[in-house]
Amino acid sequence: MPGLLSGASADVRFAYYGDLFPGNGARPAAVEAEPSEAEAVVELLLEAVDERLIRPQDDREARVLRRARAQLAPEGDQQGAGDVLRRALNAANTLLALPPLRRVGGLLSAGIMVHRLGQVRAYLARRHPDGSGMSLDRRIRARVARELHGEHPSVVVAHSLGTVVAFETLHEHQGTLPLLVTLGSPMGMRTAVRPRMLPQPLRVPAKVGSWLNFWDRDDFITGQPLLERCVAANASGVLPVSRRIDSDGIWVHPAAKYLAQPGVAGPVIEALEAVPPV
Template sequence: MKPRLVFVHGVGGLRNTAADLDEWMRALVMGAKAAGHSRRVSQLVYAGAVDVHFAYYGDLFTNGQAQGAAPEDGLSASAALIELLLEAVDDRLAETDDAHETRVLRRAKAQLAPEGEPQGAGDVVRRALNAANTLLALPGLSKIGGWVSAKVMLHQLGQVRRYLARKDADGSGLGLDWRIRARVVQELNPAGPTVVVAHSLGTVVAFEALHDYAGAVPLLVTLGSPIGMRTAVRPRMRPQPLQVPAAVGNWLNFWDRDDFVVGQPQLEKFVAANSTSVLPVSRRVDSDGVWVHPAAKYLATPGVAGPVIEALEAATAA
């Protein structure tokens, strides 16, 4: 049985999965060649030695809405989204030394958590929209997922909140989070090894899905993960306390200092080892460009692509 490479995407609108898969693979090939694996890439990817799948779940967030529309429950219910944005702003303020960025972040923080103002539902909407508009002034931030407006930005970041809310049941009573994880699990390969590469919200989804998976995952790669967000994400994940899924034989977590979405990046500090003593290993990468969160940015770096190709080669030889 061929080993399998499964990509798990993050937040965003409706996707052309074929185009996304092509973009991610081209980035992986570029990074692998830069890491000195040109021959391995040709054998593994171009010769078809590995099955490649793209786990898509973005349509489950639409509920029949047009791309970029506000979620059904409205922005007024988004106190958790305020929390997510505020935590991201605080973490970035602690890291940046850029004067313009600091001014933008401080203004956004004041809009998210103003002193002496009412905290009703309508106020939450106003604060979130005002802060999102302010944050879009950061260089490159609008490029994360086509964030052409504050509403689109909040809608897509709101997908993290909606997943972790464990609601939005379908006619069978299955929650949105369960249905999303099922999309990921169906792309895995229980008859052989699967290397999983997950991005953004997809890292949360993959982590939870793999806890219910009995197959072999020789390598889990997480890119730009929000798992380290100490209040908005981490305590809402399951199962608690956080532990490396038993199926995972190795976990590499990559983060870029300039990635606005990443919280506390050293996941090994608060995710316990599994029964085979596997812990996450967090590694910083430095990408080029003004916006570094997209998965292709990470995959094109040698430090990310190299281990993926090496894991696939080992799985093929096993």
Template sequence: MKPRLVFVHGIGGPRDPAAELDAWLRALAEGARAAGHARRVLDLIQGWAADARFAYYGNLFDTAQGQGSASEGEDTDDLVGVLLREAVEVRLAEPATDDEVPLLRRAHAQLMPEGDPQGAGSVARHVLTASNTLLSLPGLRTFGGWASAGLMVGQLRQVTRYLRRGEKDEEGLSLDTRIRRRVEETLGPSGPTIVVAHSLGTVVSLEALHAHQGCVPLLVTLGSPMGMSTAVRPRMRPQPLQVPGSVERWLNFWDRDDFIVGRPRLEKVVGPNSLSVLPFTRRVDSDGAWVHPAAKYLAQPAVAGPVVEAIEAATRP
């Protein structure tokens, strides 16, 4: 029986799950080739090596945000502001170039205005203004990133909408619950499952895996915001954060040029499970100015190599 390989996406616009699965597998195959696993490349692309699945929940964000009130929308933008401010502060501590510093300082000031009374639309206005400033950073606009401040904020709202635990449907299920159910259904009930999660998907996967009964030989998290100590980590569940009991190994990868990624090593802030498993964080360096996409991470040999090796180990009798 082939092990399952489950990909969990992050923020972004509408996706074709079949096309995304193919793109993620091809990126993984590229990284596998670079890691010395050339003989498994075709197996990965054709799906012979593993039962590859793409956990898609993006369309759940298409529903109106608003059975909530105007104040709830304001709360969502406020949390986007917290997330951006923390990302800016992290980048200011270690800017890629000196040219970035004035832009980052300007955006930080715009996210912390003085003397501007809070009111309807005030928070959203400051977040959009700061986002416009940040889009002047290389990569966020011109190299396949966000085309506008509105698009940038709209996609970052997906993180905050998940973490607000609201937006209940007619059955009383909150948005975050419905998203986790999609992932849980893709994981399946049992059997070895390698999980590769990206961006917001790392938060969703970690929470979903606490309810998963099957074996997870390897959890890989890419470009995770879990290191954000104000905007994300304290809003995750359950607290305190702990490695899910089903996870036998956890590798966490980040790129220093990935703007919406917390820097702390997750092994310092996530407790071990009963198997004494902790996350192991490793930095990777991708080419290009826009490094957040999952494909950039998957094409890294340091990422793809362990995934292929986990598939091979789970295939052995």
């Protein structure tokens, strides 16, 4: 694909919005969170743990998950955002004993895990207005929308929280969208994410012509990975098509891990080749 790599065949754009989060994305937003906000991070972790407890890979994983769950939902009263945040960090630290999350060379830490989940929480809170009163989630969607072509077909590849952002943004997009690809999406989380997304009930955006959703068994961030079970078809009958992949390594959630898989990169390249040059 020399033409694609040189930029001659496609206008490739990356919508970055990490700087919009409280603290400019430099540290977990939950550090100074109110109790209700910190609880939302715990809720995300708790749901992820419960999803994996349904079908643990082995007895060791089940023991680690049960210990993390006990840290997330201890008996007795817990007061204040600090206590709630400590529960999240302690549980995340416990979860790092799982093979796909085990820390090697400082590549992953409990703080990073909580930070990632804290960004999901911050977006779905629909708060943190700027000087003009525009909430964080609206500012993020506006930045993504600016990178979409209005007159030319667009292929959208979204990862993690970006899958939630893309889903909501594309409901307002009127351009042609032959393919949406989602990687490591948390959209299937039944209580912490799915019911807080907009618009409800969840339905494939009208202009999406095809949707491929990729998930890895060792990706702790995904909840219910089969999005076709929780997202209704659009008027054209398009549903998400979920495909499992198996990556190697200690931390399979990054987008680069997904895109390194031929089964993921192949459909993206085919769709880009089919899009007329801008």
